[in-house]
Amino acid sequence: MSFKKGDLYPCNPATARGESTKLSSSGDKVVYTNGRTVVIRDLKTPATAATYAGHLQTTTVARISPSGYYCASADITGTVRVWDTVGEDQILKGEYKVLSGSVKDLEWDGESKRIIAVGDGRDKFGHAFMFDTGSSTGEIIGHSKVINAVAIRHQRPFRAATASDDATIVFHQGAPYKYEKSIKTHTKFIQDVRYAPSGDHFASVGSDSKIFVYDGKTGETTGEITDSPHTGSIMACSWSPDSKSLVTSSADRTVKLWDVEARKAVTTWTLGSGVAFQQVGNTWTGGDAIVSLSMSGDLNVFDKRVGDKPASVLYGPQKSVTAAVPLPSPTTFLAGTADGRILSFSDNTYSHLGGEGHAALVSGLASAPDGKVYSVGFDDKVKEIEGGSSFVPASFSASSQPKSVAVAADTTVFVAEASLVEAVRSNQKVFELKPKFTPSAVAASGSVIAIGSEDMKVRVFDWDGQSLTEAATLEGNKGVVSALAFSPDGSFLTAGDSSGKIILFDVKERKVVTSRWSFHTGRINSLSWTADGKHCASGSLDTHVYVWSVEKPMRNVAIKNAGPGGINAVFWTGPKTLASAGADGCVRTWEITFHA
Template sequence: MSSKRTGIFPANPVTARGVSTKLSAVKDKVIYTNGKTVIIRDLNSPLLSKTYSGHVQNATVARFSPSGYYCASADANGTVRIWDTVGEDQTLKGEYKVISGRINDLEWDGESKRIIAVGDGREKFGHAFMMDSGSSTGDINGHSKAINSVSIRHQRPFRAATAADDGLIVFHQGVPFKYDKTIKTHTKFVQDVRYAPSGDHFASVGSDAKIFLYDGKTGDTLHEFADHHKGSIMACSWGPDSKSLATSSADCTVALWDVQNQKPVTTWKLGSGVNNQQVGNAWSGERDIVSLSVSGDLNIFDPRVGDKPARILNAPQKSITTAIPTSSDTFLAGTADGRILSFSTSTGGSTNLGGAGHSNFVSGLASSPEVNNAYSVGYDDRVQEIEASGDSRAAVLNSTGTSLQPKSIAVAGDGTVFVVEVNNVIEAFRSNQRVFEQASKFTPSVVAAHKALVAIGGEDQKVRLNEWDGKLLKEVSVLEGNKGGVSALAFSPDGNLLASGDSSGRIALFDVKEKKMITSRWSFHSARINSIAWTSDSQHCASASLDTHVYIWSVAKPMKNIAIKNAAPGGANAVLWLGSNTLASAGADACVRIWEVTFHA
């Protein structure tokens, strides 16, 4: 038995209101960060995207070297890591502690030899160094507050510009980089500064809604662009011809400027409200402008096409907490910030669920072969019914409140939805109405159902099998074999087997008819089991654990398994089968990875 990763659904960037998020693009690829992960997203073929998980602290910015061979990524602890982007191994070239705080931006010189990293340090706000040795190659001085952005002229003689919260732009000569002069054009925070590819000019944007153009060699101020945006301008990027400039603003607009005339050519409006504020952008390829919303959406604009984005890329921003299949190539996933998204392996895309959705942590998703729709529960104390069409489109149909905070959900064959809640409460819903409520004598933690059978796992390390007659739950057996609180349950599709995972990392396999344990040797995980999923033939099951690994187990050969190590950096929260040989895993890094599994006879 073996496995091979065949694709990845990448997460979208983490954003914050009023904070400029740095994006970088090369051809059809955009690079950004989410948590501790650096993501290289392929805009044309999302499943071909890549991730890098080498940072110990949350990553804040990443940029490709001009040569294309390396990437420099930085984190909240002031560390810069330089790694190989060409090979699959992502070999580390160097790791340097450059400032004593968060790095907000970094930039390569035109020779891919030197890097300037800037941010919010205690002793200094920026540092220039050689990429191969880490040795200093100048001083970044002149600012009194955190530096938000840095840009380097890629042609000799090298120049660099830095922009900061003190409202100043500092112009540096190089190499070595040294202070040349202070530019006082802005009246508020300067959010971004970027050099044109030609090196003839650079531009700056800020919270005063102003845009300025400067001479690339001397740093002299040339022009102020016409007032256009009504809010803070958070990012700017140049077109490859150095004649066009794109700006993204907190007034929910993106503008394309003719630099020679300092006038807007096109303006795109993206609705209203905080979620549509634009906090980052990058120019991809010859035409496309990628702008980032606070909601995490990546909006792709083609200046030749209308007044709306040509495409909008939805994806999770926070950890994926649960997931279930809806067809052989589509599935639903819930996230830690309350979103539910529908994914399609045929298109490689994901879309936010239509309808109201949850306002908080999604604690469970469930469906049943006998029922068309799916159901979700969240920490907003709601049960939602979801129309899962199986073609990547899904929408919330209705929702109802639970008595207490829900921990787990399952759907019986008659469409009854069972919810395990805090304070030892078990509830059942049907047709948007509560039909059953019971306070248990033990602490239930997870629930699973198959037709009229309902299994409830408890913190007391036991699984209780119940029969549901449409009105009451009748306990028929207590299954023992776990060594920790039961944290994941799953019936095999034929209903003959029940897999029970616990907080110690052990999985016990039970015969449902005989009501006895078959094996407890599925114990390779070293931490809590978060999810279990069966293949359609009931012969294999996969488990996802907090230890970041996924294991695939064989019923016929209990001692055989397939180990997928580090399947979800930070912890694997969900695993599911899409067809007989395709497995999906998801977890703390908000990405979904697709695996092709080969079962040998």
Template sequence: MSYKKSFLFPANPTTARGSSTKLSSNKDKVVYASGKTVIVRDLKSPALTTVYNGHIQNTTVARISPSGYYCASADAVGNVRVWDVVGEEQILKGEYRVLSGRINDLSWDGESKRIVAVGDGRDKFGHAFMMDSGSSTGEIIGHSKAINAVAIRHQRPFRAATAGDDATIIFHSGVPFKYDKTIKTHTKFVQDVQFSPSGDQFVSVGSDSKIFLYDGKTGETLAEVTDSPHKGSIMAASWSADSKSVVTSSADCTVKLWDAETQKAVTSWTVGSGVDHQQTGNTWNDNVNIVSLSLSGDLNVFDPRVGDKPTRVFSAPQKAVTSIISTEDDTFFAGSADGRVYSYSITKEDSSQVGGEGHPAVVTGIAASPSSDLAYSVGYDDHVRELDTASETYQPAAVKTAAQPKSIAATDDSSLFVAETELVEVFRSNQKVTELKPKSAPTAVAASGSTVAVGAENNKTYLFTWSGKELSEIGVLEKNTAPISVLAFSPDGTMLAAGDTKGKIVLYNVSKQESITSHWGAHTSRVNSLSWTANSQNCASGSLDTNVYVWSVAKPLRRVAIKEASGPGGVNAVQWLAGGKDGVLVSSGADAVVRVWNITFPPVN
């Protein structure tokens, strides 16, 4: 067996209410921070999207250098990493601790040599340094509170503008950068500041809903844009490539395009209503399309030449993917830690959020009905919810569980088995049928036909037969040496794979209630997910150790090892598509990036 990386479905940007999210562009790519990763997303060719996992803390901003060769990315504890974006190795050029707190923004100079990083440090709010050595290139001073944004004029003489929570803009001359003047045009937080590509002007926007234009060389205030103003905080601004237009995104759920010469509104787009549709960031992509970010994480693409609605919306998880199920050959569904469920299409290389009322908190498990187009999910809201996979919509019906659910399984008769803190509850048709209290706290559940397996904290797996009304114990499997974390029956029902918190997977014969092999032990940490191929010959596993393995029943010592298949935080879910007949495996985890792998199986003798 062997594997080949296919492509990936990226996560969407991390957002926070009341805060500007920094996006940037480089040709067809949009660059942004998401959790501990940096996404370089190609909007035209999704297969060309790349992910950088070099940070160990949550990332906050990332920007590609004007040369296009390097990316500078920053995190919540003040680190900046400069790395190569050309090629797959993403070689680290340098790592620098520039602030003692969160970095909110950074900017490159026009020569791709110098970087200014700003944020909320204990001893200073900004730092200017060389990208290849980290040596200082001036002082970023003048603010009394955290700095939210920074921009550097790309032409000589260099200038830098910083904007902060103290409602001021500080204009710096350079290089080396030094304080020039304080600009007090805004009355509330200044959220963003950007120089035009020509360097002739720069723009600022803030929580006072105001927009100002300034001279790029002197910092002199040129005009306030007052035509058709936003009605909420303006969170971001970007210039067109020809320096003639500015686009702004606001918490009033609108995106506006302005003529920089006349200071008049050219176009206004409304992106829904409500908190989720507040606009928190934007960038001008490929010199044509405008990309604006919703608080929900959706990336809305606008073409100023056509229409009054987004031409496309990219929707994907912002937080960890917790579980995945496969329904059709081309489609699968993933639940996430933000309570949402997303539908993915391999053919379209795209994802979208399912409709209807879902979970408001973490989705802890999803199970597909073997006999219908329904799937069932459980979450931290202590409810079982019904999802129609054909229409990709949650149904209104929901049933409350007695405690927080950990795992869910479904059988052909539409019975649902939910492992909770102390109980296993059984539901059918949105009604509770019965409950079972195992001898030890349940940790996982799986079902096949009339056989139900319940994993427990005492390292044992209990087997039950399901009559349709009650569960009757028929045996105990005891070869695991740690609490059971996940269970999966083979499709033919003859075998059960039991993964535990120490990384070991024991394969059992269900009818004989004995171990087939205990050699599936390559993981070094908790096994989070198991998925079988339809022929019951191979099983894939994903673990907290970030690795994915594909195991063989016929040859237990032979395996495919996909090392570092996820970023920091590990793999939470693996799933074969179309039962593995085409060798397509998907995996995801804490970084919310869904990766697609092509597995080659040896020929059957």
């Protein structure tokens, strides 16, 4: 057996209330960060996204060099990593500790040689350095508070502008960069500053809802854009490729397009209501698409020629994917996340489910024989999803926090909780099992229900539609049973535990078939069988995915480092296509080749 990488369906950007989120672009690609992951997403072919997971701490900003060969990314510890974007190896060119606190923004110069990184720190708020050696190339001084943004003129003579919480812009000459003057146009925090591609002007926006334009060479203020102003903090601005237009994104939930020469608003796009639609970041791509980021993580793509709505909206997980389940159509699935959202994936795009979802982490998803899907969450709710597209309004309130969910042949939903197992049908409790052991996982096949426990055993029960009768106890695991899965015909049961061991049981014979599936080094979070029942995939906290063979138990496919931070879900989207998802919020597919 062997494997090769398939498509990657990326997470969306992380956002924080009241903070500007830095997006950037290179050609048709949009670059952003989420957790420890940097995402490079192609707007035209979404499945060809690339991710970088070299940082050990939460990343804050990433920008590709003007040459397109390198990307610089930074994190909350003040570390900047410069890495190769050409090829799949993503070779590290340099790692530099530039600040003592979080890096808020960074920028390349026009020659792709120098970088200025700005943010928070004890001794300084900015640092200018050569990308290949890390040697200093000037001083970034003049601010008394955290610097939120930096912009560099890409033409000689080089200039740089930095914008800070101290409500001032500092204009620097370069290179090497040195302080020239402070510009005090704003009255509140300055959230963003950007140079036009031509280098003739730069613009600044801030929490005072004001937009100023400056001369790119001298730093002189050329004017304020006052026509049709925003009514909330302006979080981001970006210039058009021809340097004639400016786009701004605001917490007032609007995105405005400005004609800079005429100082007039050309278009105003108004998004929905509520905090989720506050606009906190933007970028204008080389392909002339305007991308603005909602607080909810949604990426709104605008066409400057088209009316009052986004041309498209890119949805995706903003937090870890904690559970996932395939839908009947090929390459379609549901993904539940740590913030309680469940997203539906089909036709290479995500969409939000209709209706009211979970209020906390989604701990389990299970499909029923009739095509419905049931979800459980840390809000103690059991919800029904119809047609893979919307929640049924009614829900069941569990007695305690659900850990796992499974559905029997008669569509009875079994929920494993902290001290009991509840059987639910049509949002009504039909049976309750209060065992002497502590349930940790549940699986169902027909009328056979398997319950894993914290005492490292699996109990097999028969379900007659009204009550559970214990039929057998299966032993062999070396830790808390954390994942269970029946083969499609119900003849085999796999039990994964917290030590990384997987036991394959023969259900009818009540015996261990093999206990040698023990290559994982962390908790098993998910197990999934192929439709023919010959192979089982496992995903673990150790970041690896394995595909195991029933006929040849010692044969396996090892997909090492399949997802940074750990794998929470594995599932088959086709006969030979395996998907894995986990802590970084991305879903990756793998094409598996089964050798005879």
